Amino acid sequence: MGKERYFQGTIKAAVDMNAERQADLLRKAMKGIGTDERRIIQILASHNNDQRQEIANTYKQSFGRDLIKDLKSELCGCFEDAVVALMTLPDQYDAMNVHKAIKGLGTDESLLIEVLCPRTNQSMTEIKEAFKTLYGKDMMKEVESDISGDFKRVLVAQLQGNRTEEDEVDMEKVKKDAQDIYDAGEGRLGTDESLFNKVLCMRSFPHLRCMFEEYKRVASKDLKDSIKSETSGNLKESFLAIVKWTENRPAYIAERLHKTMAGIGTDDEQLIRLIVSHSETSLADVKEEYFKMYGKSLRSMIEGDTSGDYKKLLCAIVDGTMTPP
Structure with missing residues (x-):
């Protein structure tokens, strides 16, 4: 219950990466009239961030030019934003x-x-x-x-950054925290937000996962439901973010991704941020959770809500199947 899960991204390091070749191909993709967006997508989506940084350094050495500046001068809109995000250190x-x-x-x-x-x-x-x-x-x-x-x-x-990080879970402390959280919220008139804050922000993630289960036994309800009824506004949202992330990180990200595309219009800034930020750490798991939660693939949702080279790049990241040219 408390043990940390191992998550996988969709973007992994390219085998036998040749930074000089990739830098040269990027320069050719942007040199002269027109831009080869397909080549840019292929290179960026087939290398991880460390490798992209190496390519950028080689590009600078080979051509005396800044790769990000060149990309920004050639691209525009959401496609440009997503490319720049990929080229930035996490x-x-x-x-x-x-x-x-x-x-x-x-x-x-x-x-x-x-x-x-x-x-x-x-x-x-x-x-x-x-x-x-x-x-x-x-x-x-x-x-x-x-x-x-x-x-x-x-x-x-x-x-x-003072969260405890031990892997071992002390069940006596877990039981005490669950009871204290109940007494600070559901078990009294008013809410002692400082107690919620202390436990959620300072306990280790394995400890919290066990505490969430113990809280259900003590309160006969989920801690998320108690947070919703006992707190409001940004405080509520911050507590819920910690709980959801701790319980199931891919599901939390999948939920946020869905919200970027639900309804009229798309929150492209957040969509790019979530896809790029988790591309190397958990996006493969996020795809699975997304399908379980919404009955549609993440890729199909992106295809329906984006267009052009921007869509092609995001889908390439989600697929994680690009190979270097």
Whole structure:
């Protein structure tokens, strides 16, 4: 119950990768009149991020040009956005999204929840370091100054990266946490949000999975239902994100992907972010969960909601079957 699952992405490292050849082919795809978008898709979707970085470095050495700048000058729209996302280091991509969420007037709380709530201590440290490198500022201070209240306390707890990480689960502590959570919410008038925060943001993921099961026994209901009835707004959404991610990461991502394409219009920014961010870590599992949850393949949904080279690139990532030219 508590043990960590092993997830698989769709994009894996290409065997016998030749950075010089790929860099040369990319230059040819963009040189002269017209752009060979098919070749760009083939190269980017058949190499993982480490290899793309190596290709970009080789491109710079061979031609004295910045690969991302060249790609941006040749492409446009959502296709350009997805290509640039693929070419960006993962920790920098996350840091850029945090910056996007808090810059200017207003705050994109949903984006902050997506990027910051389901995180290991190590990944949080990497994002904070990337933010400092990119913007010369302390990410925790920047986020703290942009939000308030109980929601602020949840994100600060996540940003501190103090979640316990032991694999062994102490069932006595699990039982105590389940009872304490019940007593702080369903078992009293009003809600002690700080207790929810302490447990959900500081306990290890294996511990939490066991605690969720114990909570069902104590409260005779699912913790997610209690969170929905005891909290509201961004606080509710942040707690739910942690619980859903912990219970079943691929299902959580599948649900968010479905929401980007449900109804009229498509949230392309979030669609790109979710597909690219999880392409090497769990997208293969996400595809399976998506089909179980919605009775349709993720690929078919993308095909119905996107078009052109943008659609071809996303489908290539989801398929994960491209081979290098």
